[in-house]
Amino acid sequence: MSFSDLKKLLEQKGIEISNARLSYYANGKRKPKDKNIWIEIAKVLEVNLQDIIIDIDYFLSINQENSVKNNVKKSGNVKSSEANALSKELLSLIDKNSPSELEKVYRYCSLVSNFENLSKAIDKAGVMILVSSGENEIKKPHPAIAEKVKVNAALIKLDEFFEEKRTSKPKNSGEKDWSKFTK
Incomplete structure (x- = not known):
């Protein structure tokens, strides 16, 4: 899947993001300020979050932050x-x-x-x-x-x-x- 295809799928979920930014995230050059973007990317790609996050500490922090928000909700x-x-x-x-x-x-x-x-x-x-x-x-x-x-x-x-x-x-x-x- 191209970054353009991924961008279109994310836009359908109301997430505006550029191809360049997606490329930075994919190559590990940048991390999104809103970690929930990773969760949405995983949903769009129909993969587990751990399949796209290589850094285990970063993965755990996203998972725990999401868990906190879900439990509060x-x-x-x-x-x-x-x-x-x-x-x-x-x-x-x-x-x-x-x-x-x-x-x-x-x-x-x-x-x-x-x-x-x-x-x-x-x-x-x-x-x-x-x-x-x-x-x-x-x-x-x-x-x-x-x-x-x-x-x-x-x-x-x-x-x-x-x-x-x-x-x-x-x-x-x-x-x-x-x-x-x-x-």
Whole structure:
């Protein structure tokens, strides 16, 4: 397939790209700013992403970044716009080529989703629940409360990592400050 053919197929998906740029990517002379272009190229070519990305670290970073975005989108518990804003902010703070830093973003977003699920369970059943004990019923605190405390502790620990990234990031980098969504 020629670069012109690939360009036409990508244009059908709404991706505008030049033949020269495709040539640079194919020859490893440049990498696209938006790593999702690789995913779209793989879809258009009907191949696996690993078939067109030779650098294993770069492949893993694309895969993990895509996984983070998909998991945030799947989270129907946090408002979609807030989840996207949160993931964008966290992704802007990290080195996207670092699998461990991408994993922290995924974990943070997942914990936020879990926190919201636990809140919904408590809202639905109440703070106190009835538990059967033989022939008696005993009122006990909802077990999700203890789980929320654990999730909150994990979020606070990860917040320390992201706060360190925020303070080390140069001011006036041209990016919006999304920190209000994580506090």
